[in-house]
Amino acid sequence: MGIADLQSIHVHPVKALRGFSPRQAVVEPWGLAGDRRWALIDDGGKVVTQREQPRLAPAAAGLLSGGGIRLSAPGRPPLEVPVPKPAATVPVDVFGTKVEALLAAETAHAWCSDYLGADVRLVHMDDPATRRPIDPDHALPGETVSFADGYPLLLTTQASLDALNSLIAQGDHADEGPLPMNRFRPNVVVRGTEPWAEDDWTRIAIGEVEFRMSKMCGRCVVTTTDQETAERGREPLRTLARYRRVGNRLVFGQNLVPCSPGTIRVGDPVRVLG
Numbered sequence: 724m725g726i727a728d729l730q731s732i733h734v735h736p737v738k739a740l741r742g743f744s745p746r747q748a749v750v751e752p753w754g755l756a757g758d759r760r761w762a763l764i765d766d767g768g769k770v771v772t773q774r775e776q777p778r779l780a781p782a783a784a785g786l787l788s789g790g791g792i793r794l795s796a797p798g799r800p801p802l803e804v805p806v807p808k809p810a811a812t813v814p815v816d817v818f819g820t821k822v823e824a825l826l827a828a829e830t831a832h833a834w835c836s837d838y839l840g841a842d843v844r845l846v847h848m849d850d851p852a853t854r855r856p857i858d859p860d861h862a863l864p865g866e867t868v869s870f871a872d873g874y875p876l877l878l879t880t881q882a883s884l885d886a887l888n889s890l891i892a893q894g895d896h897a898d899e900g901p902l903p904m905n906r907f908r909p910n911v912v913v914r915g916t917e918p919w920a921e922d923d924w925t926r927i928a929i930g931e932v933e934f935r936m937s938k939m940c941g942r943c944v945v946t947t948t949d950q951e952t953a954e955r956g957r958e959p960l961r962t963l964a965r966y967r968r969v970g971n972r973l974v975f976g977q978n979l980v981p982c983s984p985g986t987i988r989v990g991d992p993v994r995v996l997g
Contacts (some may be wrong), residue, residue: 727915727993729929730881735908736792737845738762738870739772741783741950747988750932750981753851753867754875755910757786760851762815762824762870763835763843769816770870771843773945777953778839794831796838804831807847815846817870822855824848857980861937866980874937874978878921879909886918887975891962899958905950906959907942907976913993921977930991933982941972 735742738759749756761784763771773779782796787803795801804827812823824846826832831845848854848869857866858873868875884904891900904912911929913921925936942963947955963973 727913729987729989729991729993730912730914731904732987732989733905733908733910733912734758734786735784736761736786737784737794738770739776739779740794741780741905743783743785747986749986750876750984751851752875752981752984754869754871754981757790758876758910759869759871760790760848761792761827762817762846762848764813764815764846766842767816768814770818771839771841773948774943776839776841777948777955780948780950780953782838794834799834799838802830802834804828804845807849809849812849813846817855818872820855822848822870824854857937861978862980875981876910876934876979877908877940877976878911878913878927878934878979879904879907879976880916880918880921881912881914882916882918883921883975887959887962887967890966891958894958894962894965896957896961899956902946902959903950906946906948908945909976911979911987915993924977924995924997926982926995926997927979928992928994928996929987930985932985932987933996934979935982937978937980939969939972939974940976940978942975946975 731744732748733742733744734755734757736757765771785793791805793803807825815822815824827845835843835845851869855868857868888901927934946959967974
């Protein structure tokens, strides 16, 4: 690998909603500070994502001081939602795993339900240090995660996206490309590598913070969702199925677990340690 550095950072305060791209971020054991501490659930307690509700893509959440959020969406006035006060928790089903969380204010439930045209509630993970362990097959004892799909951070590389877009351009749905990186909803994007170099990494450092690669990231229908319009196509899954199939998964990017806390910054050098 040549000289690689951190191209961009992405924080998504509410799972499945658009986030923001700061110049630096604090790395906590369970992910970037403020990332995916909030989520929407349906009337059965299951987490709601773009898999079921692609209209979540154009909606956005920003962070307020103290951990609250500011919700915004096309055609709706914004809403500020404070962190819930300590109270009885409710069970949340995150892909079959039960997680306890706090309910947000009723005004937040109404805002989100009105936007989606479906009955949903907004919840907050109050204690990420204890609420949700990482899959023990790919974690060390005591490691936890927020409402992210499964791991504290997701890393992608610009070179791999460029290579994927070149493959899409040669396929039957070339008109859908090139795809932007936001289709993959990463936390950190690295530039200056060879395409697919991240497949072979086991441990890296971004600036002062070290990370362990836990597993390649299997991709789903969310990657086919235009994050601006919520419209769905066929790419990149068609092309990933041809060129990036590992077992029964279509892979793009690497899931990371922090080995230590710290702060990462855009432009930080990225070093492969193993």
